[in-house]
């Protein structure tokens with residue numbers, strides 16, 4: 672579902688060239704959950720941005736659900752991303768003035784759907800994350816764990832094949848974090864999405880089917896040391 676081969680990406684800042692990804696390989700199958708750990712600044716968020724086509728790779732192959740992302744224009748990458756990727760962030764990134772349901776409907780505006788169809792899809796996603804009863808709440812009227820559930824609903828409303836999660840439990844207490852991870856695990860194993868979870872928490876990484884570490888610009892096999 673997701674394949675990266677020999678991917679390189681550097682950030683340019685003034686005259687400095689910061690090499691982040693340097694010949695990185697990754698494959699994630701449908702229904703598989705992969706964890707990625709690695710020190711701060713090792714390039715984990717950069718990697719997710721390259722997978723999602725938010726930023727282009729400088730070298731290598733990025734293939735998503737049979738579509739090549741590398742070498743594509745920004746607008747084509749955006750189209751492929753909208754059709755195949757859901758993104759979950761540490762700090763939820765919900766729009767404060769919109770209700771939970773409206774937040775979940777937001778990405779569906781990219782599709783040619785009636786308002787009714789958008790609402791139906793949003794409600795189905797809210798049900799998957801167990802937040803139907805909170806759909807009229809504003810983000811400020813929800814707990815951290817509830818906001819993360821809403822952001823997961825937003826990520827899956829368009830029925831993506833790949834779910835990318837950047838420290839999804841980073842702002843949650845242990846118990847709430849595990850509840851959120853149970854949803855993400857279900858999306859992988861029951862709904863058959865290819866899931867990549869970036870985390871600093873070995874207990875979260877341990878829930879994945881396969882554990883990787885980003886080190887010197889490439890991914891290596893890892894075994895999380897449980898606390």
Ligand SMILES: Nc1ncnc2c1ncn2[C@@H]1O[C@H](COP(=O)(O)OP(=O)(O)OP(=O)(O)O)[C@@H](O)[C@H]1O
Pocket residue numbers: 682683684689691709710711712713714715716717718
């Ligand atoms: N837009 C940018 N311009 C220049 N340098 C950047 C940019 N984004 C990231 N970097 C640099 O690239 C490196 C990798 O950053 P990245 O955000 O991918 O790390 P990370 O592994 O996600 O770290 P963290 O665990 O702290 O979130 C860092 O050294 C960072 O300073």
Ligand SMILES: [Mg+2]
Pocket residue numbers: 715716717837
């Ligand atoms: Mg990061």
